[in-house]
Amino acid sequence: MKKIYRSRISKALALLKRSGQREALIISSNPQAVRSRDTHFPYRANSDLFYLTGSHAEQLTLVLRPHAAEPVVLLAYPEDKHKTLYEGAQPPVKPLARAIGAEVIASADHLKALLALVRGCDVAYLQSIPGTASAALKGELAGRSSYANRALPLTLVEAERLTSRLRAIKDPHEVALIREAAALTSEAMLNLIPLFTKGTSEREIASFLDYYYRANGAEPAFSTIVAAGRSAATLHYHSLSRKLKEGEFVLIDNGCELNMYCSDVTRTIPVGESLAPQLRDLYDIVLRAQMIAIKKARAGARMSELFNAAARELTIGLKYLGILKGPIADLMKKQAYRPFFPHSLGHSLGIDVHDAAPGTNDRIEHLEKGMVVTIEPGLYFAKPVGPLPACGVRIEDDILITQRGCEVLTAGVFPKGLDTLLEVVNR
Ligand SMILES: [Mn+2]
Known part of the structure; x- marks a missing residue:
């Protein structure tokens, strides 16, 4: 089972390598969808994150950078005790990281952590789903001056452009x-x-x-x-x-x-x-x-x-x-x-x-x-x-x-x- 996710990640890394530029793919968990006021729809994992990792975890971001020393990174939050009390514990990130060969970064500020991870990249494949860390990075990069962005990706591409090529053919x-x-x-x-x-x-x-x-x-x-x-x-x-x-x-x-x-x-x-x-x-x-x-x-x-x-x-x-x-x-x-x-x-x-x-x-x-x-x-x-x-x-x-x-x-x-x-x- 776990081999499937490693092989899917390898295929995604290979696609990111093809252009010869330094490319990164950033895929986040879906946010909880509000049904009304303080009630939510049952949580549904992000399709791309599930495809690449098999994980249903919330508040997780996968970063793939084939050119980097650590090509596979999982960005997680420190445990939120209040959330755990009401909703139960999130699946642990360490066994997942071991299964897919990822480094784990625990950070309370995912935007800041992502900006550091994509520094030096030419192209970033990002999601547009509101409330995801990936979309927050997209908004941040699109909203800054080119001078402020000079060491950051200048080309922003919808993540689905890449993931749909993998997902269209079913194994x-x-x-x-x-x-x-x-x-x-x-x-x-x-x-x-x-x-x-x-x-x-x-x-x-x-x-x-x-x-x-x-x-x-x-x-x-x-x-x-x-x-x-x-x-x-x-x-x-x-x-x-x-x-x-x-x-x-x-x-x-x-x-x-x-x-x-x-x-x-x-x-x-x-x-x-x-x-x-x-x-x-x-x-x-x-x-x-x-x-x-x-x-x-x-x-x-x-x-x-x-x-x-x-x-x-x-x-x-x-x-x-x-x-x-x-x-x-x-x-x-x-x-x-x-x-x-x-x-x-x-x-x-x-x-x-x-x-x-x-x-x-x-x-x-x-x-x-x-x-x-x-x-x-x-x-x-x-x-x-x-x-x-x-x-x-x-x-x-x-x-x-x-x-x-x-x-x-x-x-x-x-x-x-x-x-x-x-x-x-x-x-
Ligand atoms: Mn139909």
Whole structure:
């Protein structure tokens, strides 16, 4: 286990060395997030710090400087007895330092200590998360005159630019953890089946999923979305105020974070035993778009190829439903599908549910072996259009990119074919 963190730190040091300049990476623990006045959200470790050290400790900063005599430094605070009294002791820093080969500096003034550590560096990779020591250093360096900064880094770069390059490709240990999160989501969703009847509220389903995750040592990876009927036209629907009706769909977009790794799955489930033919068509169109995109996923493929293949299938479907008119080539050129498919096809998945990605705009551009991404096309209608009522359908799986293709990690969650799905939920 500990070897993993040493090897990740070595890879980060190697990246920092490449330019030939003196570069430093400074990664701090997250601050406690305030929920309201003096109450806080449960503490969640910083993703980059966890990736590099495996630590959940608060108030810690990791400094990597490949050119220095001590290339790996952990900056810690002296023990805060008051905090220990209320919240318990923080994990001890010395065993962690031994495990990752770091020197420990205990200081009550992290900004001052960091300024000393980056003296003589040309480039500093820093975080922007408010309340972190790393962001405080960024603010300090950006706010001083170049004369005052003459021995300090002049080039400040967002830390994620570096860490996302490491984190985008998952090692076998990480893939195993994502599989476990995916398995728990399958289990949670299969346990929902008795709830798929008219009259169940969106809130009951969301609460069941949240309970199931917490009872099994996980957390919901994001606010669980349960959207019945027209609620599903809102992409990140959260009011959970509607009840399930027969002949409608209920869209469930959820995932868990288990041992710091996430799953993210969407299924759109019919309520009752029969569904209007136009809703069946809509479901089949989205499913076909998803399967076509998954079929194209392999190392070397561009995410835009997958997107275009899915968007084309959705366009063909929208034309079939009489919602779009004209030649497919023209409709694709005009992106006529945009009002109905307004989001991207998918995202990187890992320690974060929208994991940092090395491409432009935080996107995955080229798929590489070992990446884990979601594939989640959808069609949404805020108002009745053509033969359709206001509704939404999205189908999302998590896939692992392999040399020749991909492996669907969430294949255990409900069958996706509509007839099998109807059978399973009405058994
Ligand atoms: Mn997603």
